[in-house]
Amino acid sequence: MPAVHTNLIERARANGIVGAGGAGFPFYKKLDATADTVILNAAECEPLLHKDKEILRHDLAGVLRGMKLTMTQVRATRGIVGIKEKYTDLIAEIRVAGAPLGIEVFELGDYYPAGDEFITVYEATGRVIPPGGIPLDVGCLVCNVETVLNLDRDVPVTRKFFTIAADVPNPVTVCAPIGAKFGDVLRAVGADPAQIGHVLVGGVMMGRNMKSWDEPVTRTTGGLLCFPNEHVLQRKYETESRARSLIGKSACDQCSFCTEMCPRYLIGHPVEPHMAMRGLGFNMVGESLMLSSQFCCECNLCSLYACPEDLFPKDACADNKVILRQKGLNHPAKGKRDLKAHSMQEYRHVPVASLIKKLGLSGYKNKGPLVEIDWHLDEVRIPLKQHIGSPAACAVKVGQRVRTGDVIGSAPDGLGVPVHASIDGIVAAASGDEIVIRRSE
Numbered sequence: 001m002p003a004v005h006t007n008l009i010e011r012a013r014a015n016g017i018v019g020a021g022g023a024g025f026p027f028y029k030k031l032d033a034t035a036d037t038v039i040l041n042a043a044e045c046e047p048l049l050h051k052d053k054e055i056l057r058h059d060l061a062g063v064l065r066g067m068k069l070t071m072t073q074v075r076a077t078r079g080i081v082g083i084k085e086k087y088t089d090l091i092a093e094i095r096v097a098g099a100p101l102g103i104e105v106f107e108l109g110d111y112y113p114a115g116d117e118f119i120t121v122y123e124a125t126g127r128v129i130p131p132g133g134i135p136l137d138v139g140c141l142v143c144n145v146e147t148v149l150n151l152d153r154d155v156p157v158t159r160k161f162f163t164i165a166a167d168v169p170n171p172v173t174v175c176a177p178i179g180a181k182f183g184d185v186l187r188a189v190g191a192d193p194a195q196i197g198h199v200l201v202g203g204v205m206m207g208r209n210m211k212s213w214d215e216p217v218t219r220t221t222g223g224l225l226c227f228p229n230e231h232v233l234q235r236k237y238e239t240e241s242r243a244r245s246l247i248g249k250s251a252c253d254q255c256s257f258c259t260e261m262c263p264r265y266l267i268g269h270p271v272e273p274h275m276a277m278r279g280l281g282f283n284m285v286g287e288s289l290m291l292s293s294q295f296c297c298e299c300n301l302c303s304l305y306a307c308p309e310d311l312f313p314k315d316a317c318a319d320n321k322v323i324l325r326q327k328g329l330n331h332p333a334k335g336k337r338d339l340k341a342h343s344m345q346e347y348r349h350v351p352v353a354s355l356i357k358k359l360g361l362s363g364y365k366n367k368g369p370l371v372e373i374d375w376h377l378d379e380v381r382i383p384l385k386q387h388i389g390s391p392a393a394c395a396v397k398v399g400q401r402v403r404t405g406d407v408i409g410s411a412p413d414g415l416g417v418p419v420h421a422s423i424d425g426i427v428a429a430a431s432g433d434e435i436v437i438r439r440s441e
């Protein structure tokens with residue numbers, strides 16, 4: 001049984017709740033703030049992912065209670081659920097259940113990246129978060145659907161919702177033990193890893209290549225997108241960094257479509273990926289061309305949709321951000337308030353349907369119903385670092401028996417959260433960065 005804690009912040013930390021939408025920021029830190037508005041980010045704009053919608057269908061009351069707890073904690077007077085307008089049945093339910101709690105709905109268009117928190121905040125409130133800032137700078141706290149559900153459940157986080165989609169017989173959303181190996185998860189939903197050529201972890205737009213079938217589910221896993229070999233996304237994601245730069249240097253014609261379609265540029269931020277591309281060929285004056293990359297959110301829209309030459313402006317920006325951090329350079333607009341959105345902002349939304357077509361995803365079922373799975377895993381691999389901040393410290397020894405929910409990694413002194421066992425079993429390995437638990441009979 002989890003320990004009883006006296007306040008919400010302590011409980012959120014003890015239960016290991018982190019932002020489940022991808023970044024993994026420890027939620028207890030977010031709760032230790034003041035905001036006038038809490039926004040539940042249910043936009044889920046990555047093509048083929050369905051977990052947030054499925055969680056809302058599965059436990060709407062729990063999600064709204066978690067959101068209300070968050071609102072009370074940060075003293076917010078307004079709660080907004082940002083959700084795609086196409087989910088009309090769900091929206092009707094949220095309006096009815098949310099009204100008594102002071103929670104309203106904001107309907108977002110079905111475009112990408114409606115779920116980027118800067119865009120969600122702008123659409124729902126009209127406020128532009130300063131470049132390099134966070135939603136709290138404009139009085140908003142943005143939280144993920146699963147994160148607030150975990151707050152309401154008030155038990156150690158040992159399971160994770162995510163969607164398995166694209167080239168699999170039946171796309172589904174599952175709630176799997178943290179530490180489950182991707183190969184075991186695929187087999188549990190009736191897919192054969194041997195038949196899959198390439199896997200993106202997270203999403204098709206902001207995901208990354210899977211390292212191996214032994215890679216584990218973590219507190220931030222949002223999706224496993226499976227593709228056959230030679231799919232266009234495999235080619236894009238497997239192009240080497242040097243090749244990306246060389247192609248960009250020789251083929252970019254500076255048409256600026258990447259900038260004109262950039263969602264951060266369109267809300268008024270000085271993000272100009274065409275300048276980053278120009279910088280690839282002009283090393284001696286590169287720093288001034290790099291600065292406009294600082295506030296890129298790496299949504300990948302420029303590389304995977306906007307560029308007519310099929311180039312990699314997102315990667316040019318991402319590489320520049322690393323260099324800017326190393327050199328301690330900042331764009332002069334960092335922190336600037338009262339920026340105005342571009343006059344064409346609302347007309348340049350990229351429909352998810354267009355993205356699906358462009359990325360060769362039209363042949364896949366765009367659905368992912370939540371399915372219950374009776375998990376029988378022989379082994380889980382639980383990383384000690386699944387969040388932003390310091391890793392948890394190993395708190396178990398090889399041979400030790402553990403039960404689901406036991407602390408196996410203690411919270412660090414600074415920013416960070418503990419890690420818990422996700423199955424009953426025996427600790428088989430306790431290295432510097434992960435705990436392996438084998439099921440005991």
Ligand code: SF4
Binds near residue numbers: 252254255258277
């Ligand atoms: S990267 Fe592509 S979209 Fe951007 S300026 Fe170059 S050719 Fe145009």
Ligand code: SF4
Binds near residue numbers: 264265299301
């Ligand atoms: S990835 Fe491209 S489109 Fe997205 S914010 Fe960065 S520069 Fe803009």
